[in-house]
Amino acid sequence: MDTPKNRSRRIDPQDRAQLAESPVSARRIIGYFRPHRWQVAVVVGLIVASSLIAMASPFLLRAIIDDALPHQDVRLLLLAVGGMLLVTIATALIGVQQTWISTRVGQAVMHRLRTDVFTHLQRQAMSFFTRTRSGEIQSRITQDVAGMQSIVTSTAVSIASNLTTAVATAVAMVALSWRLSLLSLLVLPPAIWTTRKVALARRDITAKRQRRLADLQAQVTEELSVSGALLSKTLGAAERGAREFTATSTDLVGLEVRSELAGRWRMATMSIVFAAIPALIYLAAGLPATSGGMTIGTIIAFTTLQSGIFRPVMGLLNVGASWVASMALFSRVFGYLDLEPEVTPPADPVAIDPATVRGELRIDGVSYGYPGSDRLALDGISAGVPAGAHLALVGATGSGKSTLASLVVRLADPTSGRITVDGVDLRDIDPQTLTQVIGIVTQETYLAHDSIRANLLLADPGATEAQLWQALAVAQAADLVAGLPDGLDTVVGARGHRFSGGEKQRIAIARTLLRDPAVLVLDEATSALDNDTERELQTALDALARGRTTITIAHRLSTIESADEILVLSGGRVVERGEHTDLVASGGTYARLAGGVNDLALTA
Incomplete structure (x- = not known):
């Protein structure tokens, strides 16, 4: 090859x-x-x-x-x-x-x-x-x-x-020999052109083979991954996938044969060239008109050089x-x-000790538009969350709840307005420090393909064994992990597929709690849990939230009834705000959501 x-x-x-x-x-x-x-x-x-x-x-x-x-x-x-x-x-x-x-x-x-x-x-x-x-x-x-x-x-x-x-x-x-050198000027160009022509033909075939090989590898990756296998089995697409794989493999067979044959033609062409050029030199050296009295040693030395110049010229x-x-x-x-x-780190970050942060959060006139979009996802949002208070965000799909949560943890910066913690703009805080001040658990849980211990230590590499188990206990995951044969050293599998959605979320919550942030953002963190487990976890989160600023994106309204303030979002704007009882009594958007058949309309 x-x-x-x-x-x-x-x-x-x-x-x-x-x-x-x-x-x-x-x-x-x-x-x-x-x-x-x-x-x-x-x-x-x-x-x-x-x-x-x-x-x-x-x-x-x-x-x-x-x-x-x-x-x-x-x-x-x-x-x-x-x-x-x-x-x-x-x-x-x-x-x-x-x-x-x-x-x-x-x-x-x-x-x-x-x-x-x-x-x-x-x-x-x-x-x-x-x-x-x-x-x-x-x-x-x-x-x-x-x-x-x-x-x-x-x-x-x-x-x-x-x-x-x-x-x-x-x-x-x-x-x-200048005479034989002149002969080489006549012989080399057509020899190089012929060899190059054959080589280019093989290159084209090889390129097609590489593309089909990439297709084959992509099919293996997609069809035989955990997600791909699950999709194939649930949709009954295994037979179709096998047909596509067979077709690609069949194409590869033909391309491999053509590639090898083209390679053989190239070798044959080069062999002919390498044999023909010395033969012509011997012929010229043997003819009286062109020999010029050359010695045998000169002829042999010249043919040695002649064969050596072919490859560097082709390379050039x-x-x-x-x-x-x-x-x-x-x-x-x-x-x-x-x-x-x-999102750029500040050139001169404000010095903040995460251990002394109180967690007072302010959202001042925040608007945000996604790159390439003419519509604002958030438009003039303002809210104040005292240290240790609980702010809840509710609204229909696309209302901007998760977008606001992403701004609070600075996954993006506001288009206008600002968000501060203890009076300091998030944009003036070192990103590494900010991750210690504000923690988030999202509705889409990601676990690295490693052990439970390694996943937890991502939050605090210096955590002790006791601290790991304490975080798991608060997240209602200690019994789950203790019941595994390898305990904390159990490998979670690709994207955590070894565990159910609720189990993955509890481990992710433990990972966030291990960092002990002053501000905790729960972006539908309990959405994958069953009712009983959610109630158990909610009790633990309520206990943990004492003295900690918490922002909750609600999956079920029952989880935010005790919030200090609830913001109802619609189209990126705050349409209602207040406590649960007042909002229900007002008979507005929140009251209609609270009186709905289920809470699925709240999912963002």
Whole structure:
């Protein structure tokens, strides 16, 4: 199978389009290599030295054939043979050193790129992740960066190595025989064109094969994941999935055969070229009109050089396509690095000790519109929540409850207005400190594919065993975990699929409580629990909420009857506010919700 280093390429139209859309500055790329400029210079020097040293072998071979062997000159023979061995050893050792340095430089640059992209994307707002496919993010961090490493390092090394080798070989060929060099100018171009044509045909087939292989891998990922298997079984789609997989696999069979056959044609073409060129040289050397009195040693040395110039010339022809491909990958990765975070950390954060935060929360004239939308999701929301008080948010689907909750934990910033805790704007608090001050449990629970212990320690890496069990006990999950064979070391499975929705939520609640935030946001945190478990958990949450500021997005109105204030949202605005009894007595929107058949209309 061909590798990017040795296969012939034509410029991919998608690479051209990517660069046209997002040009890449060469200065920016050089900036990543600038800290390693001395290592790069050493690599170039080693490549040049290796190419020049290798040119000595043909001349030593000529001396052996023309002088040492015919004249039985043992001294010259030993010197020439020893020289050839030294050339081989020297070029091999230089090659090892050059590969070691260039690989270290390439890996260091790619490491910096990977970490830069990963860290930068962590600073993006949630809206970026909701509009971007997770597979695309993974592709850019892993495949694109890996592709850049293999292409950029091999391209840089290829340019230096192939150019030096081609020039040195051409000079040596002229020095041996200018007549045969002129013949080579006539023979090499059609030979290179033929070989390149076959190689390009194989490249196209290989590209189609890679696309179908990607389709096959995507089908395996989608159909055989936990969620995919569940969907397939519940919808009866297993047979359809099997047919699609079979069709893709069948296409791969044909493409594999064509690829191997094209590869065989390429090898056959190159074999013919490598055999034909020396044959023509021998013919020219044997004809009186073109021989010019050449010795046998000169002919053999020349054919050795002739066969060696073919590959570097082919490599130089491929540099353009490889360079465009590498620039396109840089363009894609830099596109992520150039994203401006919607939520930026403060340049000079206000010093806050999470342990002394009282939790007084104020929402002052907050409005918010999602990027790309002309409609405000929130419009002029204001509310004051004293330290230790309980604010509840209710409203129909799309009223803005969860959006407001996301602003309180600063997953996004208000378009206008501000939110403060103890009088300090959330935008002036260090993000790491803010996560210790305000905690949230959402309706969509996520557990990492790790042990229960590891999931809990995400909130407080220094928590003791006793603290873990205490948090689980408050969240009504201690008995559940204690009953598992591995206890806290039980692996939760992909996205926590080992547990039911209610069990996952209780573990997530324990994780948030472990951090002991001054402000607690419950975004329908009990929506996946049955009535009995919810009542038990609600009792524990009520006890925990004493002295803690709590914002609850209601799933059932019964859970917020004791709230100090209830905001009723509709269309992103507050249409009613007050205590439960007053709102019911007023006969407005809240009263209609409270008198409904069920509470499902409240779900956001």
